[in-house]
Amino acid sequence: MPKNFFNSARISEEHLAIALAQVKLGFWELDLETKLIECTDQNRVNFHLSPNEIITEQTIIDSILPEDRWRREEGLKQAMNPETPTYDFEVRVRHYDNKIHWLQVRGTVIFEQTKPVRIIGTTIDISDKKGVEILRDELLNITTHELKSPLSVVKGYLQLLQKFITKTGDSKHQLIAERAITASGKVERLMEEMTIGRLHDQSEMILKKEEVNLEELALEVISNTNLTSHDFELTLSVNTENLTVIADRYRIAQVLTNLVNNAIKYSPGESKVEIEIARENRNIKVSVIDNGIGISETEQTKVFEKFYRVEDTSRIAQGSGIGLFLCSEIIAHHGGEIKIEANPKGKGTVAHFSLPLQIEG
Template structure:
């Protein structure tokens, strides 16, 4: 928008008509004081400012405007018929003006200058947008680099822990075998097996994320019984965590069309997380709701919960909630992999949680998807 400032009504009307005829949006002010009030309220691309006005002259108005942060990008063209001496023109530029036109105004020259300033304004605006986008991208690179470094550190630690444990149990086994202490041998073997299983899960997650990033994670979709899948999963989970009671609310559909192994992977991830982040509790719920076209499956725990501002981030790669004094093992990629699996099935993932009251991680799947080959 253009602001024309002139104490002569005829000048305001004639300039306004010419500019509006060429599709410029125009505002007017009949004094310097009125112009300053308008500059505080509105944003202008250009101000056409008469030099000789009663009260505040054009130079005083320009100097005042130059002190407004809101108007620092606004161009000023001075208009004057009084004096064209070099000293007079120099004062105009030193007051903050970018150009100078003498009266009577040549409208063709004025229009040319206005169009030029508008073009410069648009170019500057685009440059600012590009600069902002570049700064945002650089900040995103830095965050990604920091997350990668954190992940490498976490992965090294998490992989080293079970390896160290296995090494220790193997040493204990060797001593127990020499002594012929079979009960102790069996005990150490069982503990070593647990640590090896943890190591296997960590490596499997690393392989999955590598396949996801390279586009090589394949899906073998077919029709299968969700009820049967849940029975098998619950048996394994209960065997490893006999202290937890897991109940199913709702009736699973007879069959769903998906990659059975990958859907099992997601459910197991949700259940193991529910147990991990629910110290001191003993109940987990699986909530199932089936509509005509969609399956909803949620895993509800009664553990530490997640703060609202953190919930949007839990499915991001390498993200780990570390809001308590308790240290939880893991690489921070299980939920990211789960989200990718569900999204590749045409479904969605999400979480509903209240801090201190537990969480429900859920996914939806279409029940009548197109049977494509992957």
């Protein structure tokens, strides 16, 4: 045995540990019988787990944001087939500083004959890799949103002007109004295509937090929506006195506007959408309720995936499949939760999000 063998081995091990820490790569192994997981320190860091904590499969599931857990379930389900024993997916976890981290999880199922006995795999924190895209995407998102809001208002006024001109019988100016509305529609489509082509997952989001009165914000969203959706009645009910949250007003308006627009789009033949604001423990909950086509239980979490479209909805309304993804990102970065469920009072859906309440004292 060479004289410096053990010293060289120690140095190599130290170098390997440093290299794995630098790339944030963790290793793990799951025993499918005991459900216990053995892993490296870096894997604990990736999932924000304490150094001496006993890790089980449920521990890892609980560490993943609820709206991302279905990705793990689907990947694992496919990997339980000996012909396709590997999986690769991305999920979000929340660290102690309340920041969202993206992890890429890869695994291989080990079989004894045809029985799966354990899974070995890796996790890597890919938040930094995504960070390069943040500034570009933030600028794009802000620009398109800031253009879409006034454009919707302009289009609403053009439609009102067209109705007025139609009553006068002035065919020349009616044609001008129609062409202006058509042109505004083309601009909307162009902005949608820009967003689809450039949007990426975000590991961080710039928030400008301030005190926000959610009742005032909801009334503002209703007023803007009424300009473009004349056939729908939007109502607001408030069941709490404390309506103040610390949040990014523009971002929360973006979420509420998207949920209201979805409720309208997917409620053909209906004419009413309700918004409710209520206290829920130390949170304030905002719900958007419709009587539309509804959503299946299996798709209630999938709709928050980027570019996901509910099956058989393209005949009802067009969409890019990014709206709810953005809503999920915004609420997650505010420390809240967002869900879409079947309407318990009948047909349709209830989309709701909760935010930490600003409590005095």
